[in-house]
Amino acid sequence: MAVTNSDPTLASLRWQCRRGMLELDLFLQRFLLHGYADLNQQQKRDFIEILAFPDQELLEILLGQVSATEQHINEIAEKIRQCAAL
Template sequence: MSDNHQSDPVKRARLRWRARRGLLENDLIVTRFLDEHEASLTDEEVDAFSRLMELSDNELMDLLLARKEPVGEADLPHVHALLARLRAA
């Protein structure tokens, strides 16, 4: 069995747990996205998602609402690509 996100139920549960946010708006957007796309996320997208979940709720909200763009460790092409999908959800 491969050691990726899709084949490991523990990793999938951990991703879902990390998606729980303090701000209801973030929680709704992220949960809706996972409900629809979690099963098809690539490992690169899971990495991007994890990087976004490391941000504070206010930073994440600014990104989701396109008030700001990722900076620092989150300023990567695959993070920008996933963020575009989250914004469209």
């Protein structure tokens, strides 16, 4: 599953997806494998933005327990959620 450095941004993101909870690791690693490549440039920026959320808040958003105030965050969260059961 190692990502080579053909895409340095992806290599960096892969490390940003290492989190303090197994649930978040699963959400984010699966999305990197199955969903990230299909994003447009704006959506890739949204993904970087959602990675900056603290772990607990991010988990609650991804599990659909709370909604973010910004719509674009909820949209990227939905894309991440769709890849979680793959």
